[in-house]
Amino acid sequence: MSRSPVIVFFLSLSYSLLFLAPSCHAATNTLTKGQSIKDGEILTSVDENFELGFFSPGNSTSRYVGVRYSKIQDQAVIWVANRDKPISGTDGVVKIGEDGNLLVVNGNGSSVWSSNASFVSSNTALMLDTTGNLILSSNDSIGDTDKAYWQSFNNPTDTYLPDMKVLIGSAEIYAFTSWKSTSDPSPGNFTMGVDPRGAPQIVVWEQSRRRWRSGHWNGLIFSGVPSMAAFTTYRYGFKITRENDGKLYFTYNPSDPSELMKFQITWNGFEEQKRWNKSAKAWQVMQSQPSEECEKYNHCGNFGVCTPSGSPNCRCLEGFQPRHPDQWRLGNWSGGCERRSPLQCQMNTSNGGEDGFKAVRCAKLPDFADVYQLSSDDCKKKCQNNCSCKAYAHVTGIRCMIWNGDLTDVQNHIQSGNTLYMRLAYSELDHSRLPTYVIVLIVLAGLVFVAISIWLLWMLKKKLKATSASMSTNHELQVHDLSRSKEYTTDLSGPGDLVLEGSQVNGPDLPMFNFNFVAVATNNFSEENKLGQGGFGLVYKGKLPGGEEIAVKRLSKISGQGLLEFKNEIILIAKLQHRNLVRLLGCSIQGDEKMLIYEYMPNKSLDYFLFDPEKQGLLEWNKRFEIIEGIARGLLYLHRDSRLRIIHRDLKASNILLDEGMNPKISDFGMARIFGANQNEINTNRVVGTYGYMAPEYAMEGLFSVKSDVYSFGVLLLEIVSGRRNTSFRMGSLE
Template structure:
């Protein structure tokens, strides 16, 4: 209660504050708080960056956005949101800080970095809202480091580019518009508008609905599109070997012209002049077969359903109440257009509505079109020409790549014949359900079910609504019954299999061994930990399943497997040129910084090594294997354990010898990997029978003698930059210094990697550079190659 009191006290107090002079720039060390009159405003007063409470949400829902004033020439102009940076919940009003280190941070219950996509951060960075609505971060020298135009949401502004970029790099990327999930909910919706990914000779725009083409503009003729003729829109197209994109140009006779993609898939063009404002349809396609459907050319016709030859596939909207809803879809990523599609394809479905009317998410369905009209009711969608008298039992509703929904109510025909057949079946079904429910060997169920008291899966006493649970049978089918042909490899806690889900998605299923020693509580904790981590350089957990003694983790499948499988293979390593290796080093550093500083929980990985770095199709690195990770509280900087878990050669001295671990333990492991990546040699491959000298000792000797060229992998001879490689080796040596206090933090490492002007310290002798008393077998039994496994590390004693 005191938090609520404080919040309202803050708002009331803020209302007494005189209007703050608007500014367009956040300087290092300054902040933007939530209260009336506090915002960044472009110098032309057209745009404002500010925090607002999320419409339709609770008191403590917020988002940071850029808004423009519609009808600005009127006394009370309407604010329209053109860009959203962040959504979140916070017990206190959030604040935006421009840190001295170069991060633009939202301070809330869970901190968020606005410019997290930025490769490296630069001190003395400023954030400025320009007159075209672009939020730009610049260095002290004026160099653009990050800009909001590179990350469009649902609005295409003049000067913003949509298309493909970085085509010559290992990781090309696309910029496109994404609809909101609902009118008042800025979460990503079902529709995207961007450049066609394949057609390069005749470029065109395409509107897609969940990856399926919904509308296409037709070929670009140099000035316009075949199916898109609008005198108030002006485009330019640019293409070369590295990028191809369309840019929307500003019309001189309007102060603002922009394109907006709505939650329904409709796209409109908004025009604003000095004394007028207007809006016109840009793309307008009904997902139905009514006479008024497909008003625009370019719309792709959907396949007719079998419901009355497709004539009843469209729905009338109204407001009111329906007595009984029979099926529910509890999915916060589905909007009303998804409900429409599922209901239209099910002939026994005659009405639908949103589960969460305020947010516009989830679905509920009824076989009866009968409703009670009420202006204060919810938005209802009733099948055209449906008749209440024809009400039948609602068939299971399906959606591609989703399991059928669980029914909460059903109605049966009361005729004696059907009852006589149904009663025995229900008795048997009830008995089966009771046996199944009492059996502890049941599998995790899908998360798309009605939330009854006994139907929710709990992990460690808490529910995780964002983590799907897979049915064991579906994993068996995906992996061809865990066949040898699908086996990717063997980890310390069990085999990993490649699988393909019914929707075509490739997965890596880690099947934990029954003799692995990992208990169910540890499994739960690992699932909870990984499910809350979201970063481009961390492997993504898709879900899990338990079935009797079976415990399975489902991860994204990464086709290039692990870094060590390429780096230490003489034939494969040639594909890792110097640019790719620098890219991999930077990606690992960014992922590790996220774990240490910016994730929801401060995490120490404890088992970083090249076999736990997986590579996607573009050689983008992702940190995996969180089985040994530990969560640190904000005021805790070091911990100790009697159980040393990890891999020799990557362990820091204080951890391997005394069981003490901290962020600096991960920094040591990172330093080892840096030297392995530069040299192409495995740390434990350097040894003598009695005196074991590893890669750290070899690098140190070469560094002292000034023989840097001897350290660089010969396969990179034609691509390597000697200066950059020397700098990387020095950074690696700083990371593996014997004393943990001498090692840099990951923030400092990223600054050193990204800023050549940063002066590097002279490194001290590495820990474990010479290891006395270890036998050859102790360090030589590591597997030379690992596959696309998300493994939990081998447990090794000291």
């Protein structure tokens, strides 16, 4: 029978669509017996954050089954089933076997992976949870982790996710194993897990050798991670919980459950915490360990201590010396250190003094401690009475820790850490210390002297107040306010005459405010209005009657340094006008109260954004370039284009304020100096500023010039580009 060409065409098209088009599994989060997931199909969680399916990593053509992120561009794999047995073609299938276990089979029907659950039923079902967990359970209790036969969270590969539990057992647990490479998910050379000995620690191993450890868990933080030591309490983060089975587990509770976050042991041996940055559409590394040489396990050998900022990094603990001096000088510290003087308790003799303890502060405590529930005094006695005890520590949340073996993997954290008490021979101890009763007497005598001095100063102050009227002509700071009649009103005082060191510095552009006016503007200097504090005093936010917001720098009454800065700032800033310099709106002087009124900067200072991991993303590269350019323009104005040639002397991130448009303005001219037209440099005995930003010739010799500010600008430039803080210390006058 002849057929119409049109009918033949549509029959052929229907056949093609039915049999030749690639199959697409309907989006679902469950898999039951009799169903399967073929290569190209996926199982998706309800929130569509995770999916189970086949994939080929990197440049590999092998096929694996894994769970990965779904809705983001970088669909990072968090769990792999057949990591040891890849499938060579695209004919693999995921299904539930006859025995109820989850299976991955190849094109020949041979199983390449099984969940191998001991107790399963013939009515099992698989669910992909919104946490990324694959849960195999009875069809009647699907998704119930308490009744699960098997779940991927209990059989992880290289990634730890929030809501996952890591067992704290009686021995080391290698919970996570790295990939072999970025294109090969088979088990690699690195593992990560928990060492429960003493207090639990997170450890990264390279095969059987330790590569990094987190330090001991004290109930709030891992004490060996400096970034965690900045916090004292945690509502979110790691916790130890005891489950219904009576076992202890590490869990992690994120502050924002909607954020995608993971911890991973990378193929090259780093423990990384990553968070998905929605705006950048990339994974942001929040922390990576080991982050530096000192973080590498026992970098300086036994009885050595590693200091990140040291040069060199390694030194021996006090009372010890390098075991191999020649190697030590060449930078090979693996041999560690040995005692200079043997302990008296090891010599079996009563000659010589008794052994004692030396405090090592701000330390990452050594590995392999024994823990006892003892007080600090009893902890010391227990160590003292055992000649094998090398050191002890008493740590909040852990209590008594004692080391009977070599002290390994000790680090100096500078600003954090715990105190370690090391056992030393009598000859190694400092015997110049005065007896306790002598120290107590000296302290008491000092307190009596201070009390008498305060009383005498109070009496002297009363006497000076009584005669202040007759001595006003000799006062260092003279103020002639033409609006005396309004001294106790809330009105603006107006442009009075302000004379400093014989020179009038204010005028129409620098009005005088009376004290009451400023008090009203700042809500009587309330705590809610306080913006910050420095050596000069406090800074408050205020609002003028017209609605203009201001910042008020209130000079501390007892700050001699602040008085000098106050004078200097009025003399300089009143004569300077530039879009990249903070604008002085006026000042207020009434009795002991001295204040400067500035334009308000709503975005605070540059360091507020630059060094905060949460806020760094707000400073995009274009904005950073604009900030650098603005600082440079302001500095050029000070050095070359203003009526006065000014050297700032304290240029740093905290002195760069940001307006509502994130435009930079140089502030804090309290330490600035005026140069003459023909002056190139000045030598001073009063070195002020911030270490780390100071030019070497200024810090060491007191010699400063335009180049000093350029040096500080260079350091600031590196901070803006890198987003890393230049370690600095504040110092006062060296006069």
